[in-house]
Amino acid sequence: MFEKIKGQEKAISILKNAIETDKIAHSYLFYGPDGVGKFTTALYFGMAINCHSTLEKRPCGICPSCKKFLSFSHPDFLFVFPFPKEKDKDISIEGEIKVEKILQEYESYIENKIKTPWKEFHFTKNIGIRIASIRMLENRIKLSPNEGNYKVYIIENAETMGIQAANAFLKTLEEPPTDTVLILTTSKPNSLLPTILSRCQQVPFLPVSRKIIEKELEENKFLENIEAKMFARIAHGNMEKALQLVEKGTTASREETIEFLNILIAQDDLRFIDFANRYKTSKTQSQLMEIISHLIIWISDISYFKNFPSEIVNLDKTDMLETLYHQNPNIDEYAPKILEFLELMLKKLAGHVNPQLIIIGIYNKLSEIFFG
Ligand SMILES: [Zn+2]
Incomplete structure (x- = not known):
């Protein structure tokens, strides 16, 4: 066994x-x-x-x-x-x-x-x-x-x-x-x-590698490759977390992330205010954490876009990846900074900073980088 x-x-x-x-x-x-x-x-x-x-x-x-x-x-x-x-x-x-x-x-x-x-x-x-x-x-x-x-x-x-x-x-x-x-x-x-x-x-005992989690989710939980890759990234070596994500199905938080990125691409500040209003209470903390984890994947995907397409997770959204990539092709320069920033936001959320403030901070930061 x-x-x-x-x-x-x-x-x-x-x-x-x-x-x-x-x-x-x-x-x-x-x-x-x-x-x-x-x-x-x-x-x-x-x-x-x-x-x-x-x-x-x-x-x-x-x-x-x-x-x-x-x-x-x-x-x-x-x-x-x-x-x-x-x-x-x-x-x-x-x-x-x-x-x-x-x-x-x-x-x-x-x-x-x-x-x-x-x-x-x-x-x-x-x-x-x-x-x-x-x-x-x-x-x-x-x-x-x-x-x-x-x-x-x-x-x-x-x-x-x-x-x-x-x-x-x-x-x-x-x-x-x-x-x-x-x-x-x-x-x-x-x-x-x-x-x-x-x-x-x-x-x-060691963190479980991304490849092993991916394989487990595909073979034993019958997930599509895109989903398996996504959950494996979000789980950060924690197999239990990956299985919890499968059970919950993070489709909802992925949809929210895509909505957020569409608002960002359109630079539609009014729609963003509506979006940010959903995150007024501390109850939305874990939901926003998932969205940030998705954003981390998106930023990695943009950085793989040109030279490592086989590493891309959001394969069904290459049009959006392409748009963001062309907005600022210096991805190698800014990707490490955004990733660091997003990790910091995750820590702040865990330390009970108001979720709405966090999502506003992220929107401003990404607007500055892609549309500044
Ligand atoms: Zn026995």
Whole structure:
């Protein structure tokens, strides 16, 4: 099943080698950017070391043990993740959550993880790995495996442990029982205690390459090449993000981008005022972020227009690309500056600058470059 994880050859080869030589470490740190398969790989690794199938088929995904892992119901598997806190003692040492609202969110998170792991999940409050979760983990670790070879503990986003939780966890990490495998995942390894880092075998995960995302979207999500290329660019190495885009379908934000560029080409300031009025509220932030991501693709397309036509994404809009290219053929000179400017606008949006101000800034900047 490891072949389902795309673009992580190094991590997979480290783990397969451990399985084949039966040299399983007590604790691993899977580190790398968000949305590249750290959790799924951890789950498959836990499955593989408990799988009933022949060595080369592990994890098979169909034996009773694998099936229990896939439904998160294996008695030797514990999944610890950050979630909101109501009060200090709202989780018992056996893992019973006593506050109804928290329990609901906890269960919805797990359900999402099983059924649609690429989907974003939003908790209602700030989250973190709780000392109570670590106490529960300690309690479970003391028991011997119920039906598998190894007990498997996945601690997701381990950097969200508070100092108290981290210190409690460190004790577990220092003397784990032989039949226990702890897998920590994080996109911020530098936020972990150095003493935790040094006790884990480190397994690096990389951003997924654009080509691999493109291929995945074309072959398994049946997208047209133009769309696959577009989503792969917008996703910036994050496979989950790419799958979210497929699900949402960004056709709407692409249409908006084309409308914006048509207004720009016509230099129709009145129509632009109407357009900009759609972005008055902060709710439009993520929509505008997608439009800016599209604009980044358009600027790259204009710069490929003359010499690298095979790199163009918006192949169905070459007339518009041509118009913009001829407005200012010095593209090699200004493209890096606009791209830098658009990246800055993305950062400002993420920092909650008003979307309307951002789109006005972009319109003025592009007008100056193409029609100044
Ligand atoms: Zn199996």
